[in-house]
Amino acid sequence: MENQQPKFGFTEFAETWNGRLAMLGFVIGIATEYLTGQGILSQIGLM
Template identity: 55%
Template sequence: MTTPQPTVTPKLEEPKFGFSGYAERLNGRAAMIGFALTLIIEYVTGQGVLAWLGLG
């Protein structure tokens, strides 16, 4: 007699922390928005990031 094979693949839960597809997408989108806003602010004010920080 052979043992029956499972017919349904169990659904694995997404990790609650650490590297996951959702966290990486969210982090990438936030980085893109931050970079675009930095470029816009630099263009409008005429000052770079170092000037904002008082280093330039």
């Protein structure tokens, strides 16, 4: 049986997925602002 690294905590696996999801969220946020013409704070009713 192979030794596998844990998939939780500050591991390379977790940090890779964290970065990918952060980039995806950033692109979705920019696209939403572009398509609606409103910033994120306006969309959620804070401004």
